Amino acid sequence: MSDRSFAVVDLETTGTQRHAGNKIIQFGCALIEDNQIIEHISITINPERSVPREVLALTGIREASLKTAPTFDEVAPALHQLLIDKIFIAHNVNFDLPFLNEAFENVGLEAIDPIALDTVELAQIMLPQAASYRLKDLSTFLNIVHKHPHQADSDAIATAKIFLLLLKQIEQLPRPVLQQMVQLSRYLSRQTGEVFEQALRQKATQELPSYLQQVGEFVLRCSRSDDSSTIIHANDHYPISDADKRQQFGQKIKPRATQFAMMDFIHQYQDQGEPNKLVIEAPTGVGKSLGYLLPLSYTLTGANRRRLVVTTSTTVLQTQLFRQAVPLLNHLRDLNFKVALLKSASHYLDFDRLAAYLRHGAKNRGTAINEMRIIIWLTQTQTGDLDELQITNYETEFFQSINHLPTLVPSSRYYQVDFWHKIVSDAANAQIVITNNAYLAQHIKDFTPEQNVLVIDEAQHFAEDLTHSSHGYFSVMRLHNRLNQIIELIRSLQDNYDAEPALERIQPDLLSCQLLLTETIKRTHDLNDQILLLAQQNFIRETVYLQTEDFLHHQTGLLRALNHVISNLDRYLDAVESLEATIGQEELRPNSSQKVMELIFHNNKLEQLQTHLLEAVDHLQDREFKQYGFYLDLDDDGINYELNWLAKSHEALRQAIDKQFPLQVYTGASLAVGRDFSYFLNQLDLKPEQVHSLRLNSPFLYQEKAELLLPQETYSPSENGADYDNWIVNTILPVLKQTDRQTLILFNSLASIKNVYVRLQQVLGFKREVMAQGITGSNDKIAKRFRLAKDAILLGSQSFWEGIDFPGEQLSLLIITRIPFESPKNPTTHYRSSLLKAQNISPFTADTLPKAILKLKQGFGRLIRTETDRGIVLMLDERVINSSYAAQVQQAFPEKLPKLILPNQQLGHHIQDFFAD
Known part of the structure; x- marks a missing residue:
């Protein structure tokens, strides 16, 4: 295809709806011949109608x-002649080509019907790890100069450069990969798939390059050879003096006195030969990751050769440590430590499940693009970690059908290259394992005796994460619905047997499965009755907390009903496993093949549901039964309910952790309320005399770098819903209009984010990029896009309160909508409150308030990340100054942080003046 002439087109229009009287205002085109841009054309066009101000601004x-430009009818003949014999390329070809054709027809010219290619789809396939496929972001990702986004000539040139790079990558694909691409490419827009067909026709050799290998039907990146070294170097002794540390840091890493203090504190206790728990509050700017990694690294290469496990609260923080902190450690130690990034199996790709989906999965444009990008990604990835793909939603049927189940099958042809198998093996031999709290809690028995040093990073979450790790649930109605869906699929396959011989041969197996499912459904009715009897209610309207005495009379009946359902599910799953193996050997028609894939998907989900039922039985029979809280809660749909269980204490898990890890380091930026660690220690049932604690001072001069602003006219944050959200919008919109600084807005509620996002997008979307958690992409994806932007607005909750790093001008204005009090409806909160009330302790004073203060402290920490940063916090919650606990809440902010209360209409002007200074 490289020998053809291409016209890469971009249009700017008065609006996106071509049937609503919108017109072209700019035509841009880059002409390509012999893989080179030979000419570019830019024409401004008079639309003969008003143009929305947001379009002019954009x-x-x-x-x-x-007004002085030619009209479209004046330039149309020349454009028609230019394009009629060329391959048409656009970044979203289904917008540009139809829009242009309608404009041609409106002036009496025939619509053109060229070969048309879409660079969005090609980029999605060939660049599977890109954070965004918008033209501006792709240009940045590929280091393409794109000076004037949203101007047709600049956009066309950028698109042409992207196309040439993608075309080169496609032409370099191995023949087996191209064959898979061609099979799927017929689902792509227009003739986009012809790019792969042409590349396949020109690919003569079958030979794979040395960095690739073929296993089964997939071409994979070869594993890197393990060149990690544990040879003891000259710098294998911890640098005791600050001068020694500065010499080791050299010119590349800035020495910090507070970081040195943290290192010395850890070094003091790490080799005492007795169990030690260290608690260190390390504010932003201290460099806590290196602060614990460097001193502990000497225990990894010393005589005892201990191994280190680092655990964090989220997988995002795991990745950050792996990609940023560990390379710095390797540089300082002049070593290459063996490091494993350990997550649960569901984060990884399963080759067998992917192969099944490629054979039987539903095919449409969306799934075909996903399958193609996965195939390309396999030639690139060393980890198989699906998070690399930065997908907005991993809960879709496609990704739930290809991710790894928590089992390894040695008989699989892919066993030796299985990503999950490899990561588990690597972790067992790694000097440093980076995992998350949930994985640590669920797999504490899997760590080796040598892995006996534990660091809990962002430790303020550790107690809560341990509690959540015990949380389990099942929904009888969800199970019932799943069983009915499976029966319908089996009946559908039974109905087609007369037209399809392959189905006729498996009719006895289908009938057997159907009968087993019917019996299981009956058993789910019995189980539902037992649960409602336990709750003493006919149906569930709100959360029902079950007391221990509720189980005394009904526990036997509940267990009997659970075991009957589990037993029937066992028989069905055994039968259907044999059925799936038989079907996999048959040639099926596309419709039947799709139904089989749906059946496999539902059966996998059914197996997961059965696991939850088994966990329930274990907990109900556990001798520590009274340590668990059981409650009934409404499902997300507000109709179905779930039976949940949650550990009221994590004493047994804490004992297992203490046994495995004699040395434990707890660190985070917000462990103390003011100067007091009591709340943090109480959460972990620790006494002050059981720990060695250190509280480091912030290295930042907040009195010179930042301000806390509060509006004079406020709206009670106790008022939830649309009225409060409207007040937020009305307060911050004038501020956002008056400043173009990168802005992060922190919320307590995803529902509020949605309400506020809609209004901000309507008013500001034409001028500034507005991103929102749960709406515009995955957390990781929008965080990366925010870092690349210049004047963006990000609305976030939950994980955006902490652990997200936006240094320098990546974040200048932080808006906090309210004090982050935890919802009293949260079951964990309920059990903590019950426990405190039983001891005549105020839950608000002892738990709710300090927890909110620490989270607010974390939120503020997003703003100033380096010594050169400057920024403003706009706090919209009046309770920071007008409440009986205002003085305590203000402990979340640095002591010397200037605080100002201003009339609402002056907020934007003041922020402008602050940054102008």
Whole structure:
């Protein structure tokens, strides 16, 4: 295809709806011949109608230049002649080509019908790890100069450069990969798939490059050879003095006195030969990751050769440590430590499940693109970690059908290259394992005796994460619905047997499965009755907390009903496993093949549901039964309910952790309320005399770098819902209009984010990029896009309160909508409150308030990340100054942080003046 002539087109229009009277205002085109851009064309066009101000602002086109420009009917013949014999390329071809054709037809010219290619789809396939496929972001990702986004000529040139790079990558694909691409490419838009067909026709050799290998039907990246070294170097003794540390840091890493203090504190206790728990509050700017990694690294290469496990609260923080902190450690130690990034199996790709989906899965444009990008990604990834793909939603049927189940099958042809198998093996031999709290809690018995040093990073979450790790649930109605869906699929396969011989041969197996499912459904009715009897209610309207005495009379009946359901599920799953193996050897028609894939998907889900039932039986029979809280809660749909269980204490798990890890280091930026660690220690049932604690001072001069602003006119944050969200919008919109600084807005509620996002997008979306958690992409994806932007607005909750690093001008304005009090409806909160009330202790004073203060402290920590940062916090919650606990809440902010209360209409002007200074 490289020998053809291409016209890469971009249009700017008065609006996106072509049937609503919208017109073209700019035509841009880059002409490609012999894989080179030979010419580019830019024409401004008079639309003969008014142009929305947001379009003018976005494109930078002046209204005066439009009035003097030629109309479309004047330029149309030349454009028609230019394009009619060329391959048409656009970044979203299904917008540009139809829009252009309608404009041609409106002036009496025939619509053109060229070969048309879409660079969005090609980029999605060939660049599977890109954070965004918008033209501006792709240009940045590929280091393409794109000076004037949203101007047709600049966009067309950028698109042409992207296309040439993608075309080169496609032409370099191995023949087996191209064959898979061609099989799937017929689902792509227009003739986009012809790029792969042409590349396959020109690919003569079958030979794979040395960095690739073929296993089964997949071409994979070869594993890197393990060149990790544990040879003891000259710098294998911890640098005791600050001068020694500065010499070791050299010129590349800035020495910090507070970081040195943290290192010395850990070094003091790490080799005493007795169990030690260290608690260190390390504010932003201390460099805590290196602060614990460097001193502990000497225990990894010393005589005892201990091994280190680092655990964090989220997988995002895991990745950050792996990609940023460990390379710095390797540089300082002049070593290459063996490091494993350990997550649960569901984060990884399963080759067998992917192969099954490629054979039987539903095919449409969306799934075909996903399958193609996975195939390309396999030639690139060393980890098989699906998070690399930065997908917005991993809960779709496609990704739930290809991710790894928590089992390894040695008989699989892919066993030796299985990503999950490899990561588990690597972790067993690694000097440093980086995992998360949930994995640590669930797999504490899997760590080796040598892995006996534990660091809990962002330790303020550790107690809560341990509690959540015990949380389990099942929904009888969800199980019932799943069983009915499976029966319908089996009946559908039974109905088609007369037209399809392969189905006729498996009719006895289908009938057997159907009968087993019917019996299981009956058993779910019995189980539902037992649960409602336990709750003493006919149906569930709100959360029902079950007391221990509720189980005394009904526990036997409940266990009997659970065991009957589990037993029936066992028989069905055994039968259907044999059925799936038989089907896999048959040639099926596309419709039947799709139903089989759906059946496999539902059976996998059914197996997961059965696991939850087994856990329930274990907990109900556990001698520590009274340590668990059981409650009934409404499902997300507000109709079905779930039976949940949650450990009221994590004493047994804490004992297992103490046994495995004699040395434990707890660190985070917000462990103390003011100067007091009591709340943190109480959460872990620790006494002050059981720990060695250190509280480091912040290295930042907040009195010179930042301000806390509060509006004079406020709205009670106790008022939830649309009214409060409208007040937020009305307060911050004038501020956001008056400043173009990168802005992070922190919420307590995803529902509030949605309400506020809609209004901000309507008013500001034409001028500034507005991103929102749960709406515009995955957390990791929008965080990366925010870092690349210049004047963006990000609305976030939950994980955006902490652990997200936006240094320098990546974040200048932080808006906090309210004090982050935890919902009293949260079951964990309920059990903590019950326990405190039983001891005549105020839950608000002892738990709710300090927890909110620490989270607010974390939120503020997003703003100033380096010594050169400057920024403003706009706090919208009046309770920071007008409440009986205001003085305690203000402990979340640095002591010397200037605080100002201003009339609402002056907030934007003041922020402008602050940054102007």
